Amino acid sequence: MLSNLKGKRLYSILNSKCPRCHEGDFHLTNNPYDLKNFGKNHEKCSECEYRFEKEPGFFYGAMYVSYGLAIAFSVAIGVAILVLFPSATYVVYIAAILLVIVGTMPLTFRLSRVIWMNLFQHFDPKALQNDQTKN
Numbered sequence: 001m002l003s004n005l006k007g008k009r010l011y012s013i014l015n016s017k018c019p020r021c022h023e024g025d026f027h028l029t030n031n032p033y034d035l036k037n038f039g040k041n042h043e044k045c046s047e048c049e050y051r052f053e054k055e056p057g058f059f060y061g062a063m064y065v066s067y068g069l070a071i072a073f074s075v076a077i078g079v080a081i082l083v084l085f086p087s088a089t090y091v092v093y094i095a096a097i098l099l100v101i102v103g104t105m106p107l108t109f110r111l112s113r114v115i116w117m118n119l120f121q122h123f124d125p126k127a128l129q130n131d132q133t134k135n
C-alpha cells in the first residue's frame with residue numbers, strides 16, 4: 001500500500017512497518033479487529049532487528065497520540081453532523097462521537113503506537129545493509 005511513500009514516516013505509519021527499515025511488520029496480526037491479538041506486537045523488527053520498545057514503558061507515551069487522535073475524530077464527527085444534520089440535538093452528537101471512538105479504539109490504539117515510534121526513529125536506508133554486513 002502506498003509504495004511511492006516508502007522512506008517517509010507516513011509509509012511506516014499507514015502500513016504498520018518498522019520505522020527504521022520500513023520492511024518488517026510491527027503488529028502480530030494485520031487485522032485491528034482481531035480483538036485477542038490487536039494490541040500485540042513483535043519485540044524486534046524481523047528485517048533489521050530494530051527493538052520496537054526502546055525502554056520499559058515506552059509505549060505509555062502513545063496515550064498522548066491516542067488522545068489527540070480521539071479529539072481529531074470527535075471534531076470531525078461533530079463537524080460532519082453539524083453540516084449534514086443541522087437540527088440534530090446534543091444527544092445525537094454525544095452518541096455518534098462515543099460510537100466512533102469506541103468503534104475505532106483498536107485502530108486508534110495500533111495507530112498511536114506506530115506514530116509514537118516514528119516520532120523517535122526516522123527511516124534509515126542503510127539499516128538493512130548494515131544488518132547484512134553483521135551476519
Ligand SMILES: [Zn+2]
Binds near residue numbers: 021046047049050
Ligand atoms: Zn526494521
